[in-house]
Amino acid sequence: MRRLEGKVALISGGASGIGFATARRFAEEGAGVVLGDIDRAAGARAASELGAEFEPLDVTSDEDWRNATDAVFARHGTLDILVNSAGIAPTGTIEEVTLEDWRRTMAVNLDGTFLGCRHGVRVMKQGRGGSIVNLSSVSGIIGGHNLAAYNASKGGVRLLTKSVALHCARKGYGIRCNSVHPGFVDTPMLQELIRTSRNPDETRSKLAASVPAGRNARAEEVAAMIAYLAADESAFVTGAEFVIDGGVTAM
DSSP, rough: OOOOOOOOOEEEEETTTHHHHHHHHHTTOOEEEEEEOHHHHHHHHHHHHHEEEEEOOOOOOOHHHHHHHHHHHHHHSSEEEEEEEEOEEEETTTTTTTHHHHHHHHIIIIIHHHHHHHHHHHHHHTTEEEEEEEOOOOTTTOOOOOOOHHHHHHHHHHHHHHHHHHHHHHTTTEEEEEEEOOBBBBBHHHHHHHHHHSSSHHHHHHHHSSTTTTBOHHHHHHHOOOOHHHSGGTOOOOOOOOEEEETTGGG
C-alpha cells in the first residue's frame, strides 16, 4: 500500500533515528519527503540515500522554521504532513541538572515542537490541511528520577499537542495533531545514553529487562505508527496520544 501517495512531508531531525526511519517509511508509502536537520552533512547524505529533499533546520530557530516551511510550500504548493521528531535526552535529577541543560532541553524538545506546530499550521491552512505528529515519549506520561528536564519537556509536548488539535478543529482548518510516546528505542540517542553511563553493559541489560516485551523498540516500529497518523485512514484521530512502549506504561 502507498498510503501517502501525493502527499508532501517535512520531518525535523530527519537525518537519524526515528526521524530517518520515518522518512524511509514515508518514501515507501509514496510521499514526497523533505528532511530537516541541524546537521547539514548528515541531512544531505540521508536525503541522497532516500531520494528526498533537505532543508537546513535548527528547530530552536523561528527563522529556520519559517524558511523551511515556506520553501516546502513554494516548491510543492502544499505541506500535508509535519513530523516534529528532533530531540535530545539529557539525564539528571532535580539536584544534578544545570540551568543551562534545562534550558537547552526545553529549547530543542518543547520550543522546537511549538515552533514546528506554529509554522506547520500557518502553511497547512493555506493549502488542504494536514497532519502534525509530535514525538513525545513515555517520559511525557510517567516520571523518571533522573530525567527532570526531559520529563518536563516531553510532558509539555503531550499537552501542547492537545491544544493545537483543539484549536485547529475549532477553526475548521482540517489539520490534525497527535503525539507519539515511544519507550526506549534503539537509536543513536539511546546508544549514546548507554555509552556514557557508568556501566554500559549493565545499563543495556537493565533497559531491556524493564520492558515487559523483553526488548527495546526498533525505530521502524515507531515509524509505522507515525505513518498511520499521517495517512487518511486516521482522518478522525486528533488530540490523541499513542504509546508504543512494549507494555512499560501498563505496569
